[in-house]
Amino acid sequence: MGQRAVRAAVVLALGAVAVSADDWPEHRGKGRAALWNETGIVERFPDSGLKVLWRTPVNRGYSGPAVANSRVFLMDFIPEQEGGVRGIERALALDEQTGRVLWTHEWPAVYGSLSWPNGPRATPTVDGDRVYFQGAMGHLAAVRAATGEVLWNKDYMADFKANRGSYGFASPPIIDGDLLICVVGAEPEGKIVAFDKLTGREVWRALPNTEAIGVSAPILVEYGGARQLIYWHPEAVVSLDPATGKVHWRVPFKSQDAMNPSTPIFQNGRLFVSTFYNGSAMIVMDDRTPAAALAWKGASDSEIETDGLHAVIGTPVMQGDHIYGNCSFGQLRCLRMDTGERVWESQELTQERARWATAFFVRQGERYFVNTDRGDLVIAKLSPQGYEEVSRTFLIAPTTMPGNRRKLTFVNWSHPAYANRHIYARNDHEIICATLAAADYE
Numbered sequence: 001m002g003q004r005a006v007r008a009a010v011v012l013a014l015g016a017v018a019v020s021a022d023d024w025p026e027h028r029g030k031g032r033a034a035l036w037n038e039t040g041i042v043e044r045f046p047d048s049g050l051k052v053l054w055r056t057p058v059n060r061g062y063s064g065p066a067v068a069n070s071r072v073f074l075m076d077f078i079p080e081q082e083g084g085v086r087g088i089e090r091a092l093a094l095d096e097q098t099g100r101v102l103w104t105h106e107w108p109a110v111y112g113s114l115s116w117p118n119g120p121r122a123t124p125t126v127d128g129d130r131v132y133f134q135g136a137m138g139h140l141a142a143v144r145a146a147t148g149e150v151l152w153n154k155d156y157m158a159d160f161k162a163n164r165g166s167y168g169f170a171s172p173p174i175i176d177g178d179l180l181i182c183v184v185g186a187e188p189e190g191k192i193v194a195f196d197k198l199t200g201r202e203v204w205r206a207l208p209n210t211e212a213i214g215v216s217a218p219i220l221v222e223y224g225g226a227r228q229l230i231y232w233h234p235e236a237v238v239s240l241d242p243a244t245g246k247v248h249w250r251v252p253f254k255s256q257d258a259m260n261p262s263t264p265i266f267q268n269g270r271l272f273v274s275t276f277y278n279g280s281a282m283i284v285m286d287d288r289t290p291a292a293a294l295a296w297k298g299a300s301d302s303e304i305e306t307d308g309l310h311a312v313i314g315t316p317v318m319q320g321d322h323i324y325g326n327c328s329f330g331q332l333r334c335l336r337m338d339t340g341e342r343v344w345e346s347q348e349l350t351q352e353r354a355r356w357a358t359a360f361f362v363r364q365g366e367r368y369f370v371n372t373d374r375g376d377l378v379i380a381k382l383s384p385q386g387y388e389e390v391s392r393t394f395l396i397a398p399t400t401m402p403g404n405r406r407k408l409t410f411v412n413w414s415h416p417a418y419a420n421r422h423i424y425a426r427n428d429h430e431i432i433c434a435t436l437a438a439a440d441y442e
Contacts, residue, residue, distance in 0.1 A: 024417040024424075025068040025126040027172040029362070032219045032263060034315065036364040036418040042438050044379065045393035050434040051441075053422070054099030058092065060428045061119030062170075062400075067419035068126040069145060070096045074431060075133055077109065077119035085111035089120055091133040091143060096420070099433060103148030109137050114168050118400055118428070121170035121215065123415065125180075127197060132180055136168035140182065142200060152200035160186035160193065163209070165258055170215035174229075176242040179203060181229060185213040192218075192231060194245060206245030211235045212258035216273075221266045226290040230266070232273050234258040237283060239290060248290035253281045253297065262315040262325075270295075270337065272318060274311035276328055276356075277303055280340060296340045303328040303355070308340045313413055314358040317368070317382070324382045326350060330357025332387055346387040349378065355404045360415050369418065369436075371425065373411040374398055399428040 021038055028034040063075040072094040079087035089109040093102045111117035114136065122134040131145045138156030143149065156162040156169060162185040171183035180197040184190055190205035191213055211234055218231040220242060229242040234255040239248040256277040265272050269287055274280040279298025286292060298308040309316060309325050316325025322343065323335040330350035334343040350357040350372055359378075360371045367390065370378040375398045379390040398412040416425040421437035 021420040023068040023126075024419040025066055026174070027064065027123040027125070027217050028263060028315070028415065029418065032174075032217060034317070034362045036362050036369065038364070038418070038421055040421060040438050041364060041436050042441060044391040045377070046441050049393050050377070050395065050423075050436070053433045053435055055430050055432050056094055056099040056101065057429065058426060058431050059090070059119070061426070062116075062414050063120040064123040064415035065417045065424045065426060065431060066124045066126050066131070067096060067417045067424055068131075069129075071102065071145060072096050072099075072417075072424055072431070072433075073124040073126060073131050073133075073145075074426060075120035075122070075124065075135070077136075085114065085117045089135040089137075089139065091124070091131075091141060091148075093131075093145065093148060094431070096433075099431070105133070105141060105143055105148050105150060107135070107139050107141075109135055109139070111136065111168070114164070115166045116403065121168060122172040125173050125175060127175045127180075130197070132173050132197075134169055134173055134182070136170070138162055138164060138169045138184075140173070142180070142197070151198075154195070154200060156184050156186070160184050160190060162186055163212075165212040165214075167215050167258065169213075170261070171213070171217050174218050174220065176220055176227070176229070179242065181218065181242060183213050183218065183231070185209055191233065192229075192240065192245065194242070204245035206240055206247065207231075207233075207238065214255060214258045214260045216260045217263045219264055219266065223266075223269055224286050224290045225288060228290055230264050230271065232260060232264050234260060237264065237271065237273055237281075239292065241290075249292045251281075251283050251292055251294050253294075254278055256301070259312075261313050262311045265315060265318055267318040270318070272316065272323060274309050274316055274325060276310055276312045277301055278310075279306065280309045280311070280323075280335070282337070282340060298340055308342055309333050309335055312356045312358050313373075314360050317361045317363060319363075319382060322384055324361070326358050329353050329355055332359075334382070334384060334386075343384055344386055348387055348389060349380065350374070352407055354406055356402060358413070362418055364418075369423075371395065371412070371416050373402075373413055374408055375412050375427075377423070395423070395434065396425045396427050396432055397429075
């Protein structure tokens with residue numbers, strides 16, 4: 001090979017690295033960390049808006065999309081009649097390039113007195129050639145990703161005498177090795193149940209059902225010389241050995257009305273949780289052994305007289321020595337990580353001081369891509385000095401009734417997926433794929 005050919009090969013190789021692509025196989029992406037590591041992404045949005053590559057009709061649901069192996073996986077709910085609570089839940093697989101529906105799997109669901117009966121809550125969890133779907137009423141299905149073949153399924157309420165609580169089953173299952181770990185609420189002693197991911201055989205169950213299961217997503221962390229499954233239920237944050245279900249530690253932290261939809265976030269031995277009524281708590285984990293203690297907790301149990309951060313649906317983020325997130329009425333706030341003291345507040349991101357106004361943050365390098373519940377997509381930078389909005393564009397129409405007054409009447413409360421330099425977002429009528437690749441706007 002000549003020198004010119006060698007140089008060309010090197011340039012091509014470096015270019016491939018510079019625009020590396022990645023999948024989004026579960027809730028908040030790989031590791032549930034809301035980190036988007038792809039490069040070659042737009043610096044600002046074009047004035048004309050994003051290029052939407054495809055739109056596919058879907059039905060109601062909060063479930064966010066997962067993207068893996070050239071497919072997009074999603075769940076929705078089709079009521080028997082408009083606004084009804086009786087119908088079918090569906091698992092869908094779409095072609096990532098075209099949005100064409102490749103297969104569906106469905107089952108009957110009756111939401112009855114379920115609060116916010118709009119549809120499934122949990123994002124599908126993809127693991128190799130399998131994908132796991134969990135419905136709002138506790139139907140769990142292990143499905144072959146390529147064909148839609150059902151490998152095994154469970155019914156939490158019928159098989160485990162589980163209590164769905166007010167909000168149904170919202171915590172997405174998580175994979176650890178050969179196990180699929182689920183928030184089930186089994187009786188007795190089975191708030192968490194681990195299944196063999198290939199067969200559905202129960203492997204272990206843990207934690208008594210003395211309180212509601214809540215709606216927060218479990219996460220896995222490596223710290224204190226151990227792999228730890230972190231699960232936040234409405235009375236406490238607990239750490240389990242994911243292989244056995246043994247409890248490592250428990251730190252009490254109440255979440256009134258089991259309203260804890262944000263996900264615990266972890267950084268360098270610090271674990272942060274935040275909820276609508278009861279504010280925030282910082283837990284410090286021991287770096288030598290699986291143990292932990294409460295570092296600080298907010299003093300307010302009010303949604304209005306808030307002293308720190310009372311997150312609702314969107315999950316806050318940690319960056320450096322500070323925490324950023326939306327409070328109970330949409331205020332974007334910055335807290336000092338060590339003390340929980342508030343540094344600043346801004347309404348600029350959500351643009352509306354309304355109950356439960358929220359946004360979903362995904363970090364990409366030194367900036368954030370933020371989806372507001374008004375349907376906007378924002379590029380922003382966050383620092384102790386304040387909120388810096390770099391660019392904003394309209395992405396998808398909000399279509400879900402939030403249960404309170406809004407200027408736009410409706411909201412969008414579904415976490416998007418960022419994969420292969422695209423964004424995948426859904427509402428109650430459609431799922432769209434828009435490109436965020438810088439090369440597509442040159």
